Amino acid sequence: MITASPSLAVRQFEADYRRQRSDARRLQLISVTLFATAVFISAWADGFFDTTEVNLPSGERITTWKLWASLPRLGDYLYKTLPVLRLETLGPDLAEWFWRWPVWLELLGETILIAYLATFLGVLGAFALSFPAARNLSPNGWLLVASRRYLEIIRTVPDLVWALIFVFCFGVGPLAGVLAIAIHATGSLGKLYSEVNENIDMRPLEGVKASGGSWFQQMRYGVVPQVIPNVISYTLLRFEINVRSSSIIGYVGAGGLGQEIRTAMSLQEYRDLSALFVIILVTVVVIDFLSEKLRHRIIGFENLRA
């Protein structure tokens, strides 16, 4: 049997619980309203509700929603890029679509090499900075702030902007592209690596310190073994991103396939654009697939050994 009058502690709990529930509901309502308002304002500022005037076939001019009225143009553009492919002459048609394949293949190779070298350089810089940039590992506050700000600055500038700067310094060619992507990758990877470092178990580190280990030795033995699987995983992910970056970076003269995209666009060679798009798509898909396989193997391998 339940007692008729609950104890003071139980009544107090019920009052607290009711208050907590209504506080939570109020907070939820406020956040949903704020979120919806922010979406609406952004859409309005970015021109989603703009209108335009169009001529109807009857000669009448009406005002209509711009996004809807302009949509057919996207179709027109895509239509122009479609190659002529007939089943009976597929070989020659494909050959005509990819008519510049020797140049494109060479530039594709260059694109991948840019991404590879840029990833390598980015990893070196990011790994070195990820220790002083981790709140729990930094030897002093000054170094923490300096390395964090440095990483922030270099990753805030988009790699395309770095490419423009480096093309100005080192001239047109892949060198500028490698440096641009490497410096941006350093910033992004440095942030990710330092966050991995901040989530480690500090006990092994203390074990090394208690045995007389220096700061570098504490990092080498206490931190690196814990973070290495994550570091490899993020590095492969970054390589995929860098391949995408290096395929467009040639647009500003920094090497790789991007320069062909620019040429095709300025000469209005729409079919070349679709051919280049197919090449980049296939490359990115293949690299994503391979690196994902590799990442899973590393994770699986780690789990087996753990």
Next chain:
Amino acid sequence: MLELFSLKKTFGQTRAVDDVTLSIEAGQMVGIIGRSGAGKSTLLRLVNRLTDPTSGTIMFEGRDVTKLKARELRLWRASCAMVFQQFNLVERMDVLTNVLIGRIAHHGFLSSMARHFTDEEKAMAIRALERLDLVPQALQRAGTLSGGQQQRVAIAKALVQKPKIMLADEPIASLDPANATRVMDALRKINREDGITILVNLHTLDTARAYCERIIAMRDGQVRFDGTPHQLTPERIHEIYGTEGLDEDIDEAVTSTSFVSGRSANSRVYEAV
């Protein structure tokens, strides 16, 4: 001889170690008891210099340890090995490398980054592992070992540091009674055979009585008792732990985690099982 002179450590308002003066003869095995938060861990960390004292001095063999810096400090830490409650091993490295970390203070930048240890050091590590019956596990990852084995790896690592003092911070608090006994036996053996001074924090009174020739009790950062196990009477225990809110005096058998105390009731239970 290890001497502490009015050693103090404050964290904000809390006086974790409050004016501790002690002298510990070389070769003693000393148990430090007291309830949680009494300052036992902080005291050991101060001796190893993992924590810097707010004031006071630590002298070892006539040398002021509190003034040491950089390389001298690292060599001091090596000569006063620390064993932790949670073992603090590098779980993803093999047992042998974990033991070799005990030699780290004697290595420069390049050799330690390359994980390069000399043959003598490896032999030293294997001998240490052999003393703790862990040679078959030498190439296994430390993380795959049981808690008791990991703690013995930590002791082997402490041994290759060739320490003058060994500090053990609640070394058996995370272990079952059988492993706790093995670990305490290993510490006693090291104390007797190698003549290494051992300071061990314990929260089970009967373990302290069974293994330590001298017991120091702390409360609120201060030393409240310093003597032999025989001098530790129920009245003194009451004073050290405080029994506010308890119906009876502390029964050592209830708090015990080991088989070793012949006095305690639960050791008879273990024998019966």
